[in-house]
Amino acid sequence: MNVQAKIGSQEKSRVGAARVGIGGPVGSGKTALIERLIPAFAARGISIAVVTNDLVTAEDAERLRRSGLIDPKRVMAVEAGACPHTVIREDPTLNIAAADELEMIFPNVELILIESGGDNLASTFSLDLVDWWMFVIDVAGGDDIPRKNGPGVLKCDLLVINKKDLAPHVGVDLPQMLADARNARGDKPIALTNCRAREGIEEIVDLIAKQLLFR
Known part of the structure; x- marks a missing residue:
């Protein structure tokens, strides 16, 4: 995995834990990515918590609570109830409240990951909710995704x-997919990962630490 190019620092809008959004289509590997990020941040002594979003369940939150990777009390679930875009973009009140509650319970938390569940290529995060956000796609979803110019692909920080x-195995020309992504995003960074094999995780942690935690 390579993090492609540098990104400009974005000033935090609040005092407290940095908040990072993780969005993307169903099945792209958002929760799997979080499962790899949790121990990677822990190894660096960075205290984290997680907010997950699902439509009408707490499935992703329960998966993380059962994983043994994090104190279950540090994982909070938000049920969107309808369009998942609403609670991360138009009206992120529920997610803001969940993140605020985690900060109250764990005053030492330095980073809160906020995963949006059930999203598509139009998913974007309100900057009232997060300081920085990433959008996760996967090669099995089709190598044409970067060419579709969805707002998630174009506007995310990573x-x-x-x-x-x-x-x-799925007939995808990965170098061409990466070239299409670069063409769509200009100099904004791109990461290639294999979460199952933990490939590319440390580079993402490095970028988050540089941009948000240790500026």
């Missing part, structure tokens, strides 16, 4: 192309 190991 585009993550996951499951790179599947490219030869």
Whole structure:
């Protein structure tokens, strides 16, 4: 995995834990990415918490609570109830409240990951909710995704192309997919990952630490 290019620092709008959004289509590997990020941040002594979003369940939150990777009390679930875009973009009140509550319970938390569940290529995060956000797609979803110019792909601070190991098995030209993503995003960074094999995780942690935690 390579993080492509540098990104400009974005000033935090609040005092307290940095808040990072993780969005993307269903099945792209958002929760799997979080499962790899949790121990990677822990190894650096960075205290984290997680907010997950699902439509009418707490499935992703329960998966993380059962994982043994994080104190279950540090994982909070938000049920969107309808369009998942609403609670991360138009009216992120529920997510803001969840993140605020985690900060109250765990005053030492330095980073809160906010995962949006059930989204598509139009998913974007309100900057009232997060300081920085990434959008996760995967090669099995089709190598034409970067060419579709969805707002998620274009506007995120980091585009993550996951499951790179599947490219030869699903007929995807990975170098061309990466070239299309670069063409769509200009100099904004892109990461190639294989979450199952933990490939590319440390580079993402490095970028988050540089941009948000240790400026």
